Amino acid sequence: MTTPLLENAAAAWEPPVLEPQEAAPMLPRPYVVNRVRQETSDTFTVELQSADGAKPFRFKPGQFNMLYVLGVGEIPISICGDPSRPDTLVHTTRAVGVVTRAMRRLKPGDVLGVRGPFGSAWPIEEAAGNDVVIVAGGIGLAPLRTALYNMLHERQRYGKIVLLYGTRSPNDILYRREVEKWRSHFDLEVYVTVDRASDRWRGNVGVVTSLISRAPFDPLSTVAFICGPEVMMRFAVLELQKRGVDAQNVYLSMERNMKCAVGICGHCQFGPWFVCKDGPVYRYDVIEPFFGKREV
Amino acid sequence: MKTLERVLLDHPFTQGLASEYVQVIAGCATNVVFEAGKVIFREGEEADRFYLIRHGRVALEIHMEQGPIVIQTISENDVLGWSWLVPPYRWRFDARALEVTRALALDGTCLRKKCDDNPAMGYELLKRFTLVLEERLQATRLQLLDMYGHKERKPK
Ligand SMILES: Cc1cc2nc3c(=O)[nH]c(=O)nc-3n(C[C@H](O)[C@H](O)[C@H](O)COP(=O)(O)OP(=O)(O)OC[C@H]3O[C@@H](n4cnc5c(N)ncnc54)[C@H](O)[C@@H]3O)c2cc1C
Ligand code: FES
Numbered sequence: 001m002t003t004p005l006l007e008n009a010a011a012a013w014e015p016p017v018l019e020p021q022e023a024a025p026m027l028p029r030p031y032v033v034n035r036v037r038q039e040t041s042d043t044f045t046v047e048l049q050s051a052d053g054a055k056p057f058r059f060k061p062g063q064f065n066m067l068y069v070l071g072v073g074e075i076p077i078s079i080c081g082d083p084s085r086p087d088t089l090v091h092t093t094r095a096v097g098v099v100t101r102a103m104r105r106l107k108p109g110d111v112l113g114v115r116g117p118f119g120s121a122w123p124i125e126e127a128a129g130n131d132v133v134i135v136a137g138g139i140g141l142a143p144l145r146t147a148l149y150n151m152l153h154e155r156q157r158y159g160k161i162v163l164l165y166g167t168r169s170p171n172d173i174l175y176r177r178e179v180e181k182w183r184s185h186f187d188l189e190v191y192v193t194v195d196r197a198s199d200r201w202r203g204n205v206g207v208v209t210s211l212i213s214r215a216p217f218d219p220l221s222t223v224a225f226i227c228g229p230e231v232m233m234r235f236a237v238l239e240l241q242k243r244g245v246d247a248q249n250v251y252l253s254m255e256r257n258m259k260c261a262v263g264i265c266g267h268c269q270f271g272p273w274f275v276c277k278d279g280p281v282y283r284y285d286v287i288e289p290f291f292g293k294r295e296v
Numbered sequence: 297m298k299t300l301e302r303v304l305l306d307h308p309f310t311q312g313l314a315s316e317y318v319q320v321i322a323g324c325a326t327n328v329v330f331e332a333g334k335v336i337f338r339e340g341e342e343a344d345r346f347y348l349i350r351h352g353r354v355a356l357e358i359h360m361e362q363g364p365i366v367i368q369t370i371s372e373n374d375v376l377g378w379s380w381l382v383p384p385y386r387w388r389f390d391a392r393a394l395e396v397t398r399a400l401a402l403d404g405t406c407l408r409k410k411c412d413d414n415p416a417m418g419y420e421l422l423k424r425f426t427l428v429l430e431e432r433l434q435a436t437r438l439q440l441l442d443m444y445g446h447k448e449r450k451p452k
Binding site: 139166172195197201205206207214228232235 | 431434439443
């Protein structure tokens with residue numbers, strides 16, 4: 001059996017780095033939009049900079065911010081920029097509803113309210129010395145990109161790093177240029193698959209979980225990070241277990257509706273936890289009894 | 297040069313299969329190579345074989361009004377085709393090599409006959425095909441879910 005990397009989910013959760021507003025986590029601070037980039041037809045990235053001279057924004061990969069679109073509403077969005085550039089806050093968002101659509105209309109110079117960072121992080125420190133398999137589906141690549149940046153900055157500390165990315169169609173591939181660049185790295189294995197494609201696409205077609213059986217990693221010494229739709233994560237866990245990866249070495253990021261983000265309101269309850277403070281990143285064996293069960 | 301039996305044994309499909317069965321199956325096998333772009337079979341044609349892919353990638357395509365749609369790709373270590381097993385023995389999709397693809401082609405008529413003569417071997421092979429079918433079915437179900445699409449609220 002492989003050794004658990006961390007004792008339990010509580011141990012996996014590190015207190016959120018609440019700077020710069022640790023004294024007032026409920027108070028949004030103003031950030032100004034520097035740049036907006038359209039990624040795919042429904043997904044865009046905003047780059048933000050502090051409008052009130054706040055200290056550089058320190059965060060861990062996997063954490064999220066509450067973004068407040070003035071007069072519209074506030075939503076949780078993962079931080080997906082490079083942690084070595086803490087002056088710029090980067091968020092990639094898919095426009096699905098009221099707030100995310102309003103966010104898509106933002107232009108450089110507009111102001112957003114930001115609270116955070118909140119929540120637990122991908123255990124990249126503890127994964128050092130192992131192979132790391134990242135399984136991402138759709139927008140799920142965003143919170144994992146930060147983990148990947150971190151690991152690539154210290155590439156020598158890890159065994160193989162494998163990215164398995166699945167999305168709907170070739171036009172929905174997030175960070176396409178960057179994914180292509182990663183594919184050309186000799187020390188990074190990148191496999192992309194789409195659910196449907198025309199005959200012009202020369203890559204893989206099929207669900208992302210089908211990439212797991214052929215991916216090059218040592219199951220006995222592998223840590224897996226998964227983020228995507230819950231049904232995809234369920235099947236990904238099964239495939240990883242089929243390959244022999246221990247449940248204690250599998251981490252996934254959960255999503256629930258949020259309001260306070262500091263463990264008070266109870267909106268984000270998942271089993272005995274609050275996703276905003278105990279998650280969103282959980283170790284699989286800890287949440288297994290509740291995972292995939294109808295609303296718990 | 298590797299014998300066909302050796303090449304067969306390298307493929308996960310035959311893992312753990314009794315060597316006498318591998319020998320029998322090898323009698324129905326030929327080594328084949330498809331260049332990129334080459335059509336391996338077309339929908340409606342007689343399905344008289346299946347392939348154990350050793351290297352490369354194959355697209356399974358279906359023709360729609362708006363042109364061909366790739367519904368799945370098959371690559372190294374995968375099995376291509378099971379229409380040879382079930383009447384009326386006709387391919388349900390087109391298969392096209394996306395890159396140079398090396399495979400073992402197994403003659404379905406020859407194999408069906410040998411399975412009829414040796415039901416224990418037939419059962420072994422069927423078990424393996426069932427696994428492949430089950431995996432494909434699960435994958436297809438996930439694909440059908442369109443899981444990266446919008447989460448629609450449940451209808452009232
Ligand atoms: C910890 C955490 C991190 C997150 N990180 C990101 C991120 O980095 N990028 C990102 O785009 N989203 C992320 N989300 C999801 C994001 O918070 C929601 O998409 C957002 O709250 C939707 O708000 P809305 O007002 O636009 O939609 P609403 O008006 O609340 O919903 C409108 C419609 O969209 C559907 N919908 C709601 N949420 C989703 C969803 N997640 N996916 C698909 N359909 C949905 C609803 O069912 C409804 O039909 C994260 C969520 C959590 C909990
Ligand atoms: S959002 Fe309020 S408890 Fe989590």
